[in-house]
Amino acid sequence: MDNENAQGGIRAAEGFHRYDGEKGMDCHEPSNFPTKDGSPSLGSFAEIEEQRIIRGNEKFHRLGWKRLTVVLFVEAIALGCLSFPKSFATLGMVGGVVASIGIGIIATYASYEVGAVKVKYPHVEHYGDIGRLMLGEWGFWIITVVLIFSVTLTVGSHTLTGVIALKNITQSDICAVIFGLVSTIILLLFAIPPSFADIAILGYVDIVSILTAVGITIIATGIHSSQAQAGTDLPRSDWSAWPKEDTDFASAMVAINNIVFAYTFAPALPSFLSEMHTPKDYVKSVYSLGAIEIILYTLIGSLVYVFVGQDVQSPALLSAGPLVSRIAFGVALPVIFISGSINTSVIARYIHGYVYRYSVVRYVNTKMGWITWIALVSVVSFLAWIIAEAIPVFSSILSISGALFSSGLCFYVPAIIWFVLIREGKWYHNHNLPRALCNGFVFLFGLGVLGCGMYANVINLMEESREGIAGKPFSCSSSE
Numbered sequence: 001m002d003n004e005n006a007q008g009g010i011r012a013a014e015g016f017h018r019y020d021g022e023k024g025m026d027c028h029e030p031s032n033f034p035t036k037d038g039s040p041s042l043g044s045f046a047e048i049e050e051q052r053i054i055r056g057n058e059k060f061h062r063l064g065w066k067r068l069t070v071v072l073f074v075e076a077i078a079l080g081c082l083s084f085p086k087s088f089a090t091l092g093m094v095g096g097v098v099a100s101i102g103i104g105i106i107a108t109y110a111s112y113e114v115g116a117v118k119v120k121y122p123h124v125e126h127y128g129d130i131g132r133l134m135l136g137e138w139g140f141w142i143i144t145v146v147l148i149f150s151v152t153l154t155v156g157s158h159t160l161t162g163v164i165a166l167k168n169i170t171q172s173d174i175c176a177v178i179f180g181l182v183s184t185i186i187l188l189l190f191a192i193p194p195s196f197a198d199i200a201i202l203g204y205v206d207i208v209s210i211l212t213a214v215g216i217t218i219i220a221t222g223i224h225s226s227q228a229q230a231g232t233d234l235p236r237s238d239w240s241a242w243p244k245e246d247t248d249f250a251s252a253m254v255a256i257n258n259i260v261f262a263y264t265f266a267p268a269l270p271s272f273l274s275e276m277h278t279p280k281d282y283v284k285s286v287y288s289l290g291a292i293e294i295i296l297y298t299l300i301g302s303l304v305y306v307f308v309g310q311d312v313q314s315p316a317l318l319s320a321g322p323l324v325s326r327i328a329f330g331v332a333l334p335v336i337f338i339s340g341s342i343n344t345s346v347i348a349r350y351i352h353g354y355v356y357r358y359s360v361v362r363y364v365n366t367k368m369g370w371i372t373w374i375a376l377v378s379v380v381s382f383l384a385w386i387i388a389e390a391i392p393v394f395s396s397i398l399s400i401s402g403a404l405f406s407s408g409l410c411f412y413v414p415a416i417i418w419f420v421l422i423r424e425g426k427w428y429h430n431h432n433l434p435r436a437l438c439n440g441f442v443f444l445f446g447l448g449v450l451g452c453g454m455y456a457n458v459i460n461l462m463e464e465s466r467e468g469i470a471g472k473p474f475s476c477s478s479s480e
Contacts, residue, residue: 065281068272072289074203074335075272075342076265077210077296082161082315083398084262084301087255089312092242093302095252099259100298107263108290110414110442114266115282116422118273125274126350127267127409134420143413144350147267150405151347152380154264156387157397158340159183161315163388165329165336168318175476180385183337188381190341191348194364194373195275206338213332214300217317220324221307237309244310250463253456254399258314260410260449261402262297265289267409268346344384348376396461403453411446415439 088096118124121133131143162183163176190202228236243252269286273279305312308319317328352373356362361369391397418439419427427436 064277065284068276068282068285069288070203070207071272071342072265072269072285073292074206074339075268075346076263076289077293077339081210081214081262081297081300082317083258084297085304085308085312085316085319086314087258088301088305089239089310090243090247090251090255092240092244093305094241095243096255096301096305097298099256100301101294103256103259104263104290104294104297106442106445107260107266107410108286108293109438110411111266111269111286111290112283113414113418113422113439114269115273115279115286117417118270118282119280120422122279124270125353127270128350128354130270130417130421134416143409144354146405146408147350148347150264150267150401150409151343152383153387153397153401153405154343155187155340155347155380155384156391157401158187158336158343159381159384159388160391160397161336162186162333162340164315164318165333168329169326171326177389177476180388183388184381184385186337187340187344187384188378190337191344191377191381192374194345194349194352202334202338206335209332209334209338213317213328213335216324216328216331217320218300218303218307220320220328221304224321225307237307238311239306239309249452250456250459253403253452254396254460257399257402257449257453257456259297259402260406260453261398263293264402264406264410266414268343271346271349340384344377344380347380348373352376396457396464399453399460400457403449403457407446407449407453411449412443413446415443415446 084096084100087099091099114127114130117130117133121129124130124133126144127147128140128144131139131141133139135142159180160183163179166179166182167174167176225237269282273282276282300316304316304319311319313319317332318325320328352364353362356369356372360366361372364370364373387397391400418435423432423436425432427433
């Protein structure tokens with residue numbers, strides 16, 4: 001009987017819950033009804049469950065477009081920007097600038113299409129729900145599995161960067177596996193807050209961290225370049241407008257894959273929009289982030305490449321010199337761990353929300369909710385650590401993620417989304433033709449990144465293993 005009343009309370013809350021989108025407040029205020037002797041009635045259990053549901057909805061519907069921009073910034077602008085100078089060194093200045101701006105525009109447009117699904121189909125909460133709309137349950141599980149692997153691989157890249165940073169800062173001979181575990185624990189702790197609005201507060205620290213770290217690197221390499229130009233014994237920068245003479249197709253595609261990875265934020269967009277009180281405002285956030293990314297990435301890639309030249313390293317912070325790189329990595333620690341934790345939260349929210357979609361546990365405001373949430377975050381963090389140890393090369397792990405997963409989730413799938421879910425009328429009608437052509441190009445670009453990118457990754461990993469560049473999995477020395 002108690003369970004029936006509780007379920008009735010849940011249905012009542014779902015059926016009569018009214019949400020005020022402008023204020024981000026819930027307008028339904030239930031009350032408990034005790035019996036004459038003061039003891040709770042059977043119905044009060046339903047009221048308690050209803051209150052928990054309402055409080056949960058309030059907690060998870062607080063994002064406005066400005067906070068969403070901050071969350072997207074933290075999720076998107078992190079490790080990817082540290083690989084740009086190396087990509088510019090491979091592609092040359094002209095190729096690097098064209099790739100940075102071009103891929104940025106394509107990624108921003110594709111993300112716009114992903115967000116448009118949430119506006120048209122309000123019940124969509126995660127990327128997998130979009131897959132269900134297109135292909136039923138098969139579509140849901142395909143997208144879900146791909147998304148889980150993609151985001152977990154991204155968290156693994158943050159774990160690996162944490163290892164590189166900690167070893168660089170401490171100059172210690174402690175086994176890299178130990179640093180990996182420390183990095184994993186820090187990422188786990190930052191991922192415990194279940195609401196993206198709560199994490200957005202840390203986002204401001206994250207923004208200052210990445211901009212300061214990159215700024216230190218640019219200034220240090222710029223001073224170094226100026227001293228070299230003044231006739232000192234320091235080597236001069238050998239940057240070029242064109243690709244290196246020995247650049248082959250595989251190395252060029254790995255560089256492009258790294259740029260693709262840097263613009264990966266579309267997969268998390270539906271999850272973020274589910275917490276917005278006015279989802280249609282997402283357009284402001286997507287365009288703002290796209291503009292910031294394109295400007296920031298192009299400046300970082302071009303400036304550091306000009307100052308350092310062909311010998312620029314990945315992550316770029318390593319190119320600032322021994323002392324300055326230690327300082328830069330110290331400043332960059334917040335972005336390494338906060339951005340990584342947001343990716344952990346994305347995948348944990350995805351799984352937790354699906355498993356407990358019919359229960360108040362999904363709101364993480366009960367004992368069971370917190371236990372299951374922390375357990376899930378721990379599992380995701382541990383899997384990311386295994387990935388970081390199995391692929392201990394920074395540029396390689398970004399390239400694999402960019403080609404295998406970002407190509408679909410960020411490019412050819414959003415293009416399909418427009419044709420299947422958003423388009424109204426024939427694709428060749430005058431009002432649809434411009435978007436049809438744009439999405440057709442995005443689709444072909446995504447397939448190209450998938451096919452050519454994965455071929456390049458296989459060739460690149462074989463060469464790195466043969467030349468001893470790639471470290472051994474679970475070894476005490478980390479490759480950079």
